[in-house]
Amino acid sequence: MSTATLHETTHHESHGDAHHEHHHQETFITKYVFSQDHKTIAKQFLVTGIIWAFIGGLFSVIFRLQLADPNAVYPWLEDLLGHWAKGGKLQPEFYYALVTMHGTILVFFVLTAGLSGTFANFLIPLQIGARDMASPMLNMLSYWFFFLASIIMLSSLFVQTGPASGGWTIYPPLSAIGDASSGSKIGMDLWLVGMAMFIVSSLLGGLNYITTILNMRTKGMSMTRMPLTIWALFFTAVLGVLSFPVLLSGAILLLFDRNLGTSFYLSDLIVAGKVLPNEGGSAILFQHLFWFLGHPEVYIILLPAMGMASEILSVNSRKPIFGYMAMVGSLFAITILAFLVWAHHMFVTGLNPFLGSIFVLLTLLIAVPSAIKVFNWLTTLWKGNIRFTPAMMFAIGFVSLFISGGLTGIFLGNSALDIHLHDTYFVIAHFHIVMGVASFFGMFAGVYHWYPKMFGRYLNNTLAYIHFWVTIIGAYMIFWPMHYEGLAGMPRRYYDFSSWESFKMFAGLNQFISFVALIVFATQILFIINFFYSIWKGRKVTQQNPWGANTLEWTTPIRPGHGNWPGELPEVHRWPYDYSKDGHDHIAQTEPIGADESKH
Amino acid sequence: MNEFYLVAIVAMIFIVIFQIAKASEYVSILKGEEKSRKQNNRINAFLMIAFLVLGLYGAWYCNELYFGKTLFPQGSASVQGENIDLMLYITIAVTGVVFVITQILLFWFAYKYQESDTRKAFYFPHNNKLELLWTTVPAIVLTILVAVGIKFWFGFTSEAPQDAVVVEITGHQFAWDFRYPGADNKLGKKNYKLYNQPAGNTLAVDFDDPDSHDDIHVTEMHIPVNRPVKLVINAQDVIHDVGLSHFRMKMDAVPGIPTTMWFTPKYTTEEMRKRTGNPNFLYEISCDQICGKGHFSMRGIIVVETEADYKKWLESQKSEYFTLFPDKAPAKPAAPLAVDTTAKPMASNIH
Numbered sequence: 001m002s003t004a005t006l007h008e009t010t011h012h013e014s015h016g017d018a019h020h021e022h023h024h025q026e027t028f029i030t031k032y033v034f035s036q037d038h039k040t041i042a043k044q045f046l047v048t049g050i051i052w053a054f055i056g057g058l059f060s061v062i063f064r065l066q067l068a069d070p071n072a073v074y075p076w077l078e079d080l081l082g083h084w085a086k087g088g089k090l091q092p093e094f095y096y097a098l099v100t101m102h103g104t105i106l107v108f109f110v111l112t113a114g115l116s117g118t119f120a121n122f123l124i125p126l127q128i129g130a131r132d133m134a135s136p137m138l139n140m141l142s143y144w145f146f147f148l149a150s151i152i153m154l155s156s157l158f159v160q161t162g163p164a165s166g167g168w169t170i171y172p173p174l175s176a177i178g179d180a181s182s183g184s185k186i187g188m189d190l191w192l193v194g195m196a197m198f199i200v201s202s203l204l205g206g207l208n209y210i211t212t213i214l215n216m217r218t219k220g221m222s223m224t225r226m227p228l229t230i231w232a233l234f235f236t237a238v239l240g241v242l243s244f245p246v247l248l249s250g251a252i253l254l255l256f257d258r259n260l261g262t263s264f265y266l267s268d269l270i271v272a273g274k275v276l277p278n279e280g281g282s283a284i285l286f287q288h289l290f291w292f293l294g295h296p297e298v299y300i301i302l303l304p305a306m307g308m309a310s311e312i313l314s315v316n317s318r319k320p321i322f323g324y325m326a327m328v329g330s331l332f333a334i335t336i337l338a339f340l341v342w343a344h345h346m347f348v349t350g351l352n353p354f355l356g357s358i359f360v361l362l363t364l365l366i367a368v369p370s371a372i373k374v375f376n377w378l379t380t381l382w383k384g385n386i387r388f389t390p391a392m393m394f395a396i397g398f399v400s401l402f403i404s405g406g407l408t409g410i411f412l413g414n415s416a417l418d419i420h421l422h423d424t425y426f427v428i429a430h431f432h433i434v435m436g437v438a439s440f441f442g443m444f445a446g447v448y449h450w451y452p453k454m455f456g457r458y459l460n461n462t463l464a465y466i467h468f469w470v471t472i473i474g475a476y477m478i479f480w481p482m483h484y485e486g487l488a489g490m491p492r493r494y495y496d497f498s499s500w501e502s503f504k505m506f507a508g509l510n511q512f513i514s515f516v517a518l519i520v521f522a523t524q525i526l527f528i529i530n531f532f533y534s535i536w537k538g539r540k541v542t543q544q545n546p547w548g549a550n551t552l553e554w555t556t557p558i559r560p561g562h563g564n565w566p567g568e569l570p571e572v573h574r575w576p577y578d579y580s581k582d583g584h585d586h587i588a589q590t591e592p593i594g595a596d597e598s599k600h
Numbered sequence: 601m602n603e604f605y606l607v608a609i610v611a612m613i614f615i616v617i618f619q620i621a622k623a624s625e626y627v628s629i630l631k632g633e634e635k636s637r638k639q640n641n642r643i644n645a646f647l648m649i650a651f652l653v654l655g656l657y658g659a660w661y662c663n664e665l666y667f668g669k670t671l672f673p674q675g676s677a678s679v680q681g682e683n684i685d686l687m688l689y690i691t692i693a694v695t696g697v698v699f700v701i702t703q704i705l706l707f708w709f710a711y712k713y714q715e716s717d718t719r720k721a722f723y724f725p726h727n728n729k730l731e732l733l734w735t736t737v738p739a740i741v742l743t744i745l746v747a748v749g750i751k752f753w754f755g756f757t758s759e760a761p762q763d764a765v766v767v768e769i770t771g772h773q774f775a776w777d778f779r780y781p782g783a784d785n786k787l788g789k790k791n792y793k794l795y796n797q798p799a800g801n802t803l804a805v806d807f808d809d810p811d812s813h814d815d816i817h818v819t820e821m822h823i824p825v826n827r828p829v830k831l832v833i834n835a836q837d838v839i840h841d842v843g844l845s846h847f848r849m850k851m852d853a854v855p856g857i858p859t860t861m862w863f864t865p866k867y868t869t870e871e872m873r874k875r876t877g878n879p880n881f882l883y884e885i886s887c888d889q890i891c892g893k894g895h896f897s898m899r900g901i902i903v904v905e906t907e908a909d910y911k912k913w914l915e916s917q918k919s920e921y922f923t924l925f926p927d928k929a930p931a932k933p934a935a936p937l938a939v940d941t942t943a944k945p946m947a948s949n950i951h
Contacts, residue, residue, distance in 0.1 A: 015805055016801065017850065021698075025722065057840065076603045084890060087715065091893075092894065092896070093893045095783060096890070096892075096893060112922060116717075127755070129689055157713035165893075166890060166892075167890045171838075171889070171890075173837065173838045173839070173855060174838040174839065174890065174892060177837075177838075180773065180837055180838050180892055181893060182893075214795050217931040218908075227603045240682070266855075267794070267855065267856035268792045268794045268856035269836070269837060269855050269856075270772070270792055270804065270836045270837060270856050271773075271836075271837045271838075272773075272837075275792060275793055275795050280858070281856075282857065282859065283839055283854050283856070284854060301905050302746045302914055310936065311706020313629035313675040317713070317721060318721040318724065319721045319722065319723065319724065320724070320725040320728060322724060322725065322727075323724065323726045323727075323731050324725065325726070326731050326735075327724070329654075348841065348850050348851050348852050348853045349806060349854065350851065350852060350854060351861035352856060352861075353754060353758075356753065356757070357750045357753060357754070360746055360749055360750055360753065361746050361750075364742045364745060365742070367738060368735060368739050368742065369737040371734060371735075372731065372734060372738075374700075374702060375730075375731075375734040376704075378706060379724070379730070380706050381706070381709040381710060381713060382709050382713065382722075382724075383713060383721065383722035383724065384709075384713045384721045384722075385713065385715050385716065385720065385721040385920075386641075386645070386710060386714050386715055387641060387711050387715050388641050388644035388645060388648075388710075388714070388715075393644060396648070396706065396707075396710055399706055400703060400707070403699065403702045403703060403706070404699065404703075407695040407698060407699050410694075410695055410742075410745065411688070411689060411691050411695070412743060414691065414746070415749065415750075415753045416683065416684060416687045416749040416750070416752040416756065417684060417687050417688055417691060417746075417749070419684060419753075419848065419849060419850050420681070420684050420688075420754060420845070420848040420849075422850055422888065423841065423843070423850075423888040423889060424845075424888070427612050435657065436720070445884050449737070460621045460622065461624075461625070461627055461628075462621035462624040463617070463618070463621040464619065465640070465644065466617065468645065469609075469651075472651070473651070476655065476658070477658075480658075480659065480662055481662055481665075481666060481713070482727070484662070484663075484666035484667065484669065484670055485666075487667075487670040487672055487688075488669060488670040488671060488672075489843060489846075490845075491843060491886050491888045492888075492890075493895060493896075494889045494895065494896035495895070495896040496896050496897075497896070499882060499897070499899070500884060500899065501880055501882045501884060502845055502846070502882070503886075505669050506666075506669065509666065522610065522614075522626070525614070526614065526618075528616070529618065530621075538842060539625060566885065569758070577725065579721065579723070580720055580721035580722070580723050581723045582723075583720075592664060
């Protein structure tokens with residue numbers, strides 16, 4: 001199927017038609033809706049991701065409202081949410097539903113599908129010199145399964161008993177028994193079915209990315225000449241393909257426990273005054289299955305951001321990325337280790353202490369490749385000639401956040417400290433900085449950098465700079481003080497702290513954090529406006545290679561059609577990081593090696 | 601109506617910012633795009649260094665404001681927690697140095713190496729010595745952190761001393777219940793199927809087991825100071841978590857899988873009130889694992905008191921068996937209860 005498509009495309013190209021898409025009788029439906037063009041699919045993922053990010057972000061603003069002042073009454077909230085905000089006060093069930101959906105949406109629908117889905121689709125064929133994915137058909141299905149998952153997940157917001165409310169980690173028995181929580185009724189089934197569809201989407205996409213990268217590189221594009229974005233997206237796909245099926249099986253067993261009376265995760269239960277018949281299951285089993293995906297998942301989110309930051313830092317420093325092979329090697333090391341650390345989420349579940357110590361060792365090992373990456377990024381900046389494009393700003397912000405959030409991982413990965421810090425605000429601060437905000441910064445960097453290639457127009461720079469500065473300052477102001485709340489032992493997922501002698505001294509701080517969160521959220525709306533406005537009204541791109549980059553996507557026409565290159569596929573002669581070499585500002589990958597050129 | 605104005609004002613601010621941004625784009629075209637790009641570059645480079653300075657000041661200021669509130673300056677309230685505090689300080693020292701150095705380098709490089717027409721970027725693709733250096737140094741430092749951490753970890757997770765006071769803690773939506781083994785120092789067996797709320801057997805104790813007859817069931821936990829306490833942790837419905845922030849301890853309560861944890865309290869509640877300067881201070885048990893809509897209110901209280909006060913409290917408690925089956929109680933008040941400190945560990949009756 002894939003080779004047939006490829007031959008067909010090549011055949012069209014051989015006629016030298018610059019706009020081969022005109023050969024197909026393309027309708028609006030085939031061009032924008034059921035498109036098989038990887039670039040269109042990428043944009044579909046991006047726009048869907050932005051919509052999800054808005055919804056997920058809005059949820060966090062609503063529950064921050066509750067944390068700001070647990071006693072406040074907002075009559076308009078009742079107008080908006082009905083019985084979920086009875087008397088203008090957010091109900092605890094709905095608070096937990098918002099927290100759960102915020103996590104689910106941001107982790108899976110935005111930072112997995114929205115990030116990988118967008119940039120893997122967009123960049124892989126363009127940067128390796130392919131006309132499309134190995135299977136454009138499966139690629140299209142990948143988006144539409146994601147769309148289906150989105151619809152199912154969204155519909156759970158509208159059921160009478162509310163969406164899932166047991167946290168995005170959906171630990172049974174809470175998530176398994178409807179009597180334990182109203183969110184564990186039909187909302188939980190929708191969550192599980194939605195996630196199953198999501199996993200199908202992710203697997204279809206991942207298999208395609210791996211196949212395309214391994215088989216469809218253009219002439220001369222050896223693996224070691226691939227941009228680091230492609231390496232990162234490759235390892236991301238490998239992580240996803242190997243770990244998502246485990247979550248799928250975990251979710252299906254949970255569906256069985258919920259609906260078919262099995263006891264995979266259930267035993268010895270007395271819920272709502274009734275003794276349940278389930279016997280012999282283990283609630284901890286689910287956590288092993290969940291975190292076997294759940295931990296690689298954080299790298300599924302982080303690696304694409306790392307790859308894009310590497311590329312953007314290099315282009316805008318006008319310097320090669322420092323230590324290319326070490327960067328690839330550290331991505332590889334992180335990929336392997338990502339599978340071997342899941343139980344560090346379970347240090348306080350009664351885990352065998354010896355097993356726990358092994359997971360401490362393996363977890364802290366990840367700090368070594370991470371340190372290599374940070375120092376290599378810093379050295380890439382050193383003696384550069386830095387252009388602060390909005391993309392570059394976000395890439396630098398990414399490095400800053402990755403350092404800040406990564407270092408607190410050394411606290412939590414050490415079981416001796418995790419005993420105190422587990423499930424406190426310290427954890428919230430850690431993972432929001434390192435995989436939430438940092439990955440968002442990688443994603444923003446990618447959007448600002450490749451927007452001209454996606455839409456043939458630029459985003460407004462002034463809005464971009466406002467977006468960057470407010471977001472980075474705001475993100476630090478929100479999450480930095482949370483470390484202190486965590487040190488005091490303040491638990492996550494609390495609706496109200498005012499009756500706790502141990503935690504109520506942070507009421508003022510909670511108010512401050514909510515206030516900043518509101519401003520940061522408003523700034524993201526500014527970005528969304530900029531994004532959609534510029535698609536039609538942005539400044540037009542007039543140069544084929546506006547950033548002076550070496551990679552292949554900038555050798556395509558300003559608005560490439562389906563098939564990407566109008567003529568022959570480009571041939572690659574060198575790695576993508578020859579910036580400021582031998583007196584040249586940049587040397588594109590398609591330039592043959594000169595006879596007198598120095599070796600790198 | 602107020603909300604309407606608020607929305608209108610926010611919308612106005614959006615429009616103003618948007619128009620300014622649009623106008624600046626036109627200005628940059630008039631001024632020459634290259635020129636305005638370079639101006640932007642200088643402004644942002646300056647902001648990078650300003651962000652670094654203000655950010656580091658902000659981090660220090662935040663510490664001034666909140667470190668005291670974490671109660672870390674007062675130290676751990678348990679002997680075992682001292683090692684957690686030590687581990688924390690070691691980790692803060694190590695990561696703090698790395699944090700400050702790398703953030704300074706990042707933003708300082710960004711400022712120093714901003715675009716300049718007079719300078720060319722330095723082609724520097726790799727350097728094996730440098731890379732080897734920053735592979736091995738982090739590896740060595742982390743090995744030390746792992747070694748110290750694991751040593752402490754094995755300490756926390758070791759078997760409780762034989763003279764430990766044993767308390768069984770059971771979590772359910774949304775409260776904690778406590779059971780003391782009584783004079784025989786043995787907790788009676790439990791079987792969740794025997795749960796019977798109308799009859800008062802809410803902990804599902806098997807009263808056919810004679811060990812259960814002197815067990816005490818209370819809703820507030822009392823423990824003596826300076827003696828190891830071993831918690832046997834259960835959950836009835838969903839996963840809960842016994843979070844003891846002042847003792848720096850935490851352990852999940854999992855239905856069907858009892859867990860344990862032990863620690864030695866250093867200060868009584870009264871002493872802690874003086875140390876923290878807070879007359880309302882309480883040792884609180886927080887549920888640290890989301891367990892449903894009342895998760896945030898699943899609060900337990902631990903009273904740490906002197907050995908004498910503890911004994912007095914224990915003696916004043918009536919066994920659950922005799923409370924539920926008053927006809928079986930001896931005519932005289934129950935014999936004074938005392939904890940036998942020389943008794944064998946009762947790991948064998950934790951099922």
